[in-house]
Amino acid sequence: MNEDTRKRAAELRKALHRHNYLYHVMDEPEVSDAEYDRLMQELIALEAAYPELIEPDSPTQRVGALPLEKFETVAHSVPMLSLENAFGEEEVLAFDKRVRRFLNTDSQLLYTAEPKMDGVAVEIVYENGRLIEASTRGDGYTGELITLNIRTIKAVPLALLNTVSVTVPSRLEVRGEVFIPIEAFKQLNKERLDNDEPPFANPRNAAAGSLRQLDSRITAKRPLDIFCYGIGRYDDLELASHSEILQRLESMGFRVNPDIKRRAKIEDILVYYKALLEKRHEFPYEMDGVVIKVDDLALQKKLGEKSRSPRWALAYKFPATQETTRVVDIDVQVGRTGALTPVARLEPVSVGGVTVSRATLHNEDEIKKKGIRVGDTVLIQRAGDVIPEVVKVITTKRTGVEQAFQMPTVCPVCGSGVVRLKGEAAWRCVNANCIAQLKERIKHFASKGAFDIDGLGDKLANQLVDKGLLKSYADLFFLDEATTGALERMGEKSAQNLMDAIERSKQISLARFVYALGIRHVGEHIARILARSMKTLEGLEAAIKEDLEAVKGIGEEISQSVRAFFENPENQRNIERMLKAGVTIETKEAPVDEPLAGMTFVLTGALDSMTRTEAKARIEASGGKVGGSVSRKTTFVVAGKDPGSKLEKARHLGVRILDEKGLVEELSQEKRHEKG
Numbered sequence: 001m002n003e004d005t006r007k008r009a010a011e012l013r014k015a016l017h018r019h020n021y022l023y024h025v026m027d028e029p030e031v032s033d034a035e036y037d038r039l040m041q042e043l044i045a046l047e048a049a050y051p052e053l054i055e056p057d058s059p060t061q062r063v064g065a066l067p068l069e070k071f072e073t074v075a076h077s078v079p080m081l082s083l084e085n086a087f088g089e090e091e092v093l094a095f096d097k098r099v100r101r102f103l104n105t106d107s108q109l110l111y112t113a114e115p116k117m118d119g120v121a122v123e124i125v126y127e128n129g130r131l132i133e134a135s136t137r138g139d140g141y142t143g144e145l146i147t148l149n150i151r152t153i154k155a156v157p158l159a160l161l162n163t164v165s166v167t168v169p170s171r172l173e174v175r176g177e178v179f180i181p182i183e184a185f186k187q188l189n190k191e192r193l194d195n196d197e198p199p200f201a202n203p204r205n206a207a208a209g210s211l212r213q214l215d216s217r218i219t220a221k222r223p224l225d226i227f228c229y230g231i232g233r234y235d236d237l238e239l240a241s242h243s244e245i246l247q248r249l250e251s252m253g254f255r256v257n258p259d260i261k262r263r264a265k266i267e268d269i270l271v272y273y274k275a276l277l278e279k280r281h282e283f284p285y286e287m288d289g290v291v292i293k294v295d296d297l298a299l300q301k302k303l304g305e306k307s308r309s310p311r312w313a314l315a316y317k318f319p320a321t322q323e324t325t326r327v328v329d330i331d332v333q334v335g336r337t338g339a340l341t342p343v344a345r346l347e348p349v350s351v352g353g354v355t356v357s358r359a360t361l362h363n364e365d366e367i368k369k370k371g372i373r374v375g376d377t378v379l380i381q382r383a384g385d386v387i388p389e390v391v392k393v394i395t396t397k398r399t400g401v402e403q404a405f406q407m408p409t410v411c412p413v414c415g416s417g418v419v420r421l422k423g424e425a426a427w428r429c430v431n432a433n434c435i436a437q438l439k440e441r442i443k444h445f446a447s448k449g450a451f452d453i454d455g456l457g458d459k460l461a462n463q464l465v466d467k468g469l470l471k472s473y474a475d476l477f478f479l480d481e482a483t484t485g486a487l488e489r490m491g492e493k494s495a496q497n498l499m500d501a502i503e504r505s506k507q508i509s510l511a512r513f514v515y516a517l518g519i520r521h522v523g524e525h526i527a528r529i530l531a532r533s534m535k536t537l538e539g540l541e542a543a544i545k546e547d548l549e550a551v552k553g554i555g556e557e558i559s560q561s562v563r564a565f566f567e568n569p570e571n572q573r574n575i576e577r578m579l580k581a582g583v584t585i586e587t588k589e590a591p592v593d594e595p596l597a598g599m600t601f602v603l604t605g606a607l608d609s610m611t612r613t614e615a616k617a618r619i620e621a622s623g624g625k626v627g628g629s630v631s632r633k634t635t636f637v638v639a640g641k642d643p644g645s646k647l648e649k650a651r652h653l654g655v656r657i658l659d660e661k662g663l664v665e666e667l668s669q670e671k672r673h674e675k676g
């Protein structure tokens, strides 16, 4: 190889880096795609002929050749924290006040505010100007090494730009959000459907899924993009403010969001937020709010951080995403206690990236109050993780063909009569043997907090009832392998597994047993109170109204419901049959001063009424354990505001989820056993 070849290769590398930057970061290409391809082909040919020319940051080296076995993990040298959320102006002004009080200053502070991207947070490490490592945020302390995948993102520089004119930092950790633009997401999903692959639920899932590919050749095909918004550790750089960091990042070749409001008073940040909220749907990517940061780095340092979020930053979230669609019909579902719930069947519509085709209408009064008719165009919203709901009818869209809705006068499943008791919102099917109720009762009976029968999911429960194999939950303990093995999609092995799971479930605590019975108004929490105070099943069965109501937390409504349940001969017969079949109730309940003994909690997201450290201390004081990661053994995942991937994992594993109110309820047992 002669000197000219070496020179030509260097020229090509430089030109390609520049065109890549102009195209992917600046959005201002100077050459046509064809010209770019031509230069790339020339470099590929040169490197093929002289492999010694290949450098790790050559533009030809974005895609790795071999898939990984698994992701290694790596600790972040500076934790990647999360952000406290605000949902209204008052909260933002309170934040500003808090910050100034902390800094002991009356003067105005300058903030920098940027769109809060809804993607995946990553850290990219450069040493002596070269990309050496990249990782996901993970739990904030350790993430997964996804270097090869990050290298495939064209907007990520493999080598820092402009390092000739400025100092090359010996180490620089750049942070940003990887995302997929909305149009590219739609295209990607279309291709997946064409290829018989399941579509992604939303751009964020698509970005996360793409980054978690062990084969970077797959990642390279995904339309990933990035905005960089901060740095972790940095050496050899003098930086005074966040706005200066952003400027530096830009000059080193990183893509920084162009719509950032730099160094502004808090009032102007509020105006900026409003403007973004107005036009959020015009942006080519999804954002879920605005991140407000104290601009001065010295002040940031003084402010420091709380357990999981810095005191100098705030996420001012956008309100729930709304969309309009049409009510195609209103279905009525029958629940475990016979309650009829109307559900709107909608023309499918994407709300914030998730396709919504149903929305709960709660009950008859709700439909009347909102004036919803079949055929109406309605405004629906999806807030966080909750079930989509109808906000209002767009009456101007009415054409006259819309049909008023009538609650059915008989149960839509079994045809029995329905009643609506005084003071109740729901109509109920009066037939205790209604097949819909029975199915739901059995699902409840087998669920996590109850008998926890592995493998007895919705489909199987429906099938067992439809085939007439279960007429009550007690029948579960009389199933045999021959019968279950003959069911659809039930191999010998799964039949055996189911029988084993049923057998295992027979050892059960009194609290779970009581909860499993599905007595109205007796949730997990009340079931535990009843178990602890009445000690044995016989004690509970024999308890009269006064005994029950003497227990703190048990009122008339619950005591009546409990009495009615145990006085019903059929319920008695079911209980007897279960006991005969070998169900054994362990009456050894958690000790009085340790009501949460034996339970493991995993916390995710921020709580309003206490810090995570406090929550942990209180759980432990009540005998519970707090774990770091979710597994099948986790009793509850407590999801606060802005929960992380642990929530998804909990859903995936079927671990029960408590909101903050639920946690407070569990903890409120701390001192309530005087009467037990």
Ligand code: IVH
Pocket: 080, 081, 082, 083, 114, 115, 116, 117, 118, 119, 120, 121, 137, 177, 229, 230, 291, 310, 313, 315, 642
């Ligand atoms: S700053 C300590 N800036 O929001 C500062 N975060 O809830 C923390 N995010 O995990 C990050 N856009 O994934 C910052 N412009 C932005 C952001 C942003 C999106 C995400 C990021 C982080 C999460 C914090």
